[in-house]
Amino acid sequence: MLRFHFIKLTSLFPPKPSPFPLRSQMGSFSTSTSSSSKLLFRQLFEKESSTYTYLLADSSHPDKPALLIDPVDRTVDRDLTLIKELGLKLVYAMNTHVHADHVTGTGQIKGKVPDVKSVISKASGAKADLHVVPGDKIHFGNLFLEVRATPGHTAGCITYVTGDGPDQPQPRMAFTGDVLLIRACGRTDFQGGSSEQLYKSIHSQIFTLPKDTLIYPAHDYKGFTVSTVGEELQYNPRLTKDEETFKNIMANLNLSYPKMIDVAVPANLVCGIQSETN
Amino acid sequence: MLRFHFIKLTSLFPPKPSPFPLRSQMGSFSTSTSSSSKLLFRQLFEKESSTYTYLLADSSHPDKPALLIDPVDRTVDRDLTLIKELGLKLVYAMNTHVHADHVTGTGQIKGKVPDVKSVISKASGAKADLHVVPGDKIHFGNLFLEVRATPGHTAGCITYVTGDGPDQPQPRMAFTGDVLLIRACGRTDFQGGSSEQLYKSIHSQIFTLPKDTLIYPAHDYKGFTVSTVGEELQYNPRLTKDEETFKNIMANLNLSYPKMIDVAVPANLVCGIQSETN
Numbered sequence: 251m252l253r254f255h256f257i258k259l260t261s262l263f264p265p266k267p268s269p270f271p272l273r274s275q276m277g278s279f280s281t282s283t284s285s286s287s288k289l290l291f292r293q294l295f296e297k298e299s300s301t302y303t304y305l306l307a308d309s310s311h312p313d314k315p316a317l318l319i320d321p322v323d324r325t326v327d328r329d330l331t332l333i334k335e336l337g338l339k340l341v342y343a344m345n346t347h348v349h350a351d352h353v354t355g356t357g358q359i360k361g362k363v364p365d366v367k368s369v370i371s372k373a374s375g376a377k378a379d380l381h382v383v384p385g386d387k388i389h390f391g392n393l394f395l396e397v398r399a400t401p402g403h404t405a406g407c408i409t410y411v412t413g414d415g416p417d418q419p420q421p422r423m424a425f426t427g428d429v430l431l432i433r434a435c436g437r438t439d440f441q442g443g444s445s446e447q448l449y450k451s452i453h454s455q456i457f458t459l460p461k462d463t464l465i466y467p468a469h470d471y472k473g474f475t476v477s478t479v480g481e482e483l484q485y486n487p488r489l490t491k492d493e494e495t496f497k498n499i500m501a502n503l504n505l506s507y508p509k510m511i512d513v514a515v516p517a518n519l520v521c522g523i524q525s526e527t528n
Numbered sequence: 529m530l531r532f533h534f535i536k537l538t539s540l541f542p543p544k545p546s547p548f549p550l551r552s553q554m555g556s557f558s559t560s561t562s563s564s565s566k567l568l569f570r571q572l573f574e575k576e577s578s579t580y581t582y583l584l585a586d587s588s589h590p591d592k593p594a595l596l597i598d599p600v601d602r603t604v605d606r607d608l609t610l611i612k613e614l615g616l617k618l619v620y621a622m623n624t625h626v627h628a629d630h631v632t633g634t635g636q637i638k639g640k641v642p643d644v645k646s647v648i649s650k651a652s653g654a655k656a657d658l659h660v661v662p663g664d665k666i667h668f669g670n671l672f673l674e675v676r677a678t679p680g681h682t683a684g685c686i687t688y689v690t691g692d693g694p695d696q697p698q699p700r701m702a703f704t705g706d707v708l709l710i711r712a713c714g715r716t717d718f719q720g721g722s723s724e725q726l727y728k729s730i731h732s733q734i735f736t737l738p739k740d741t742l743i744y745p746a747h748d749y750k751g752f753t754v755s756t757v758g759e760e761l762q763y764n765p766r767l768t769k770d771e772e773t774f775k776n777i778m779a780n781l782n783l784s785y786p787k788m789i790d791v792a793v794p795a796n797l798v799c800g801i802q803s804e805t806n
Contacts, residue, residue, distance in 0.1 A: 292752075292753065292754065293753045293754075294751050294752065294753065295573070295751035295752075295753065296751055297575070297751060325751060328750060328751065328752075332752075335759065335762070335763050336759075472606060473572050473573035473574055473575060473603060473606065474570075474572065474573075474606075474610075475570065475571045475572065475573065475753065476570065476571075481613065481614075484613070485613050
């Protein structure tokens with residue numbers, strides 16, 4: 251039986267160096283018998299809010315520890331069924347930020363799988379079992395995610411990036427939440443948003459990653475599933491502009507008030523547990 | 529300038545063996561400088577019909593030859609823009625079958641990119657530049673797809689499977705159209721459908737592939753993006769049943785008449801060119 255005791259973010263699954271590089275792949279079914287770690291990765295879509303939830307697991311570790319990034323309340327049962335079928339042990343239910351367009355699934359997940367720890371940034375101001383800060387590493391088996399601060403859409407937005415090392419997935423993968431979207435970016439007009447911060451966050455924390463780094467956003471509205479740093483550097487219609495032009499674009503989007511914000515944000519500030527009182 | 533002359537399905541890009549195995553990966557941005565082939569792969573979603581379109585290219589070949597599987601008319605511009613941005617040369621616009629729920633994008637694509645050849649099975653009865661039969665190989669650069677006959681949803685359904693060889697993607701990938709869906713399968717009550725054939729097709733042509741083979745269907749309605757042969761063998765609620773039970777399930781689905789069928793099928797029988805007269 252696994253037990254988790256956290257003060258600072260640590261793990262019972264410390265990283266173990268391996269001489270074998272591994273490549274990230276979509277939908278890998280764990281059949282590896284080598285000593286190297288193997289990432290099992292699934293991208294899952296919630297149609298109402300066009301949200302992507304990501305399932306990552308170290309399928310070569312005997313416990314098959316797994317985490318979910320940006321789960322949605324409506325699709326919790328789907329996600330937990332898949333995790334069970336794949337024989338994984340869910341360890342973390344993580345958010346990139348306090349979402350305004352849907353209620354996170356972390357609250358329901360914690361109710362159904364009591365050992366799971368919710369994770370969000372300290373800067374988000376939201377309740378969670380674990381608060382992460384830039385530079386933290388989140389270990390699952392012999393794999394890990396790095397935490398990068400990418401404020402601008404909200405003040406507490408973070409990007410989770412797969413580790414840099416010989417036994418970590420190649421190319422790297424960046425889970426950018428609503429900060430960097432495919433050929434777009436998150437809005438900056440509420441929840442402590444700032445177009446200046448967003449521009450700096452993306453250029454300093456995401457565009458400095460290797461060009462083949464895979465970009466996995468929290469949303470896509472056009473049916474794209476993935477991009478790369480190289481593509482966004484070259485083709486993002488907003489981020490390829492200079493900072494002043496970018497700020498002008500963001501100041502003139504004239505977006506409507508998010509229809510879910512008054513329900514979603516209060517719920518998500520307590521990890522999706524709407525009735526939580528402490 | 530590339531030119532294409534086809535009688536039987538051949539290609540200007542013959543396969544070249546390589547000692548280096550390569551792994552399929554989602555959204556690979558071609559940066560390879562090795563002599564081995566590298567698959568660039570993108571999964572694209574069309575929300576109205578919940579259709580997946582797949583883009584595959586050999587990004588290590590100087591011409592970066594690419595193909596689209598099951599393009600949708602509504603998303604042709606998105607797909608062609610992506611292909612242009614990635615620096616690919618679209619060679620084939622392929623269908624797994626004559627779709628009843630959406631109009632294929634092949635007609636529009638041929639109008640916008642004249643060198644592209646439309647591909648469909650001979651058994652479909654549909655018009656196309658190239659008709660494939662089971663056992664054909666469709667080469668793009670040093671990579672190729674195999675054609676497998678998987679009738680049952682329609683009489684002309686085929687499954688495209690990435691090649692078996694040291695220089696082909698590992699794990700293999702099967703583009704199953706509407707035959708095998710994730711935890712489901714296509715209906716069998718129109719267009720020459722047959723539950724008996726569907727059951728035999730999946731068990732003989734798909735479930736015999738290695739268990740880690742990635743299943744990429746033409747549709748998903750629950751937000752799944754991929755499965756594996758191993759998963760479907762174990763968890764598909766219909767195909768894990770014996771043949772008689774399966775046939776009973778399929779005979780009692782009580783599905784409504786497909787709302788697009790009377791528009792989509794006639795259009796798709798001529799590659800999505802509704803005004804074509806010859």
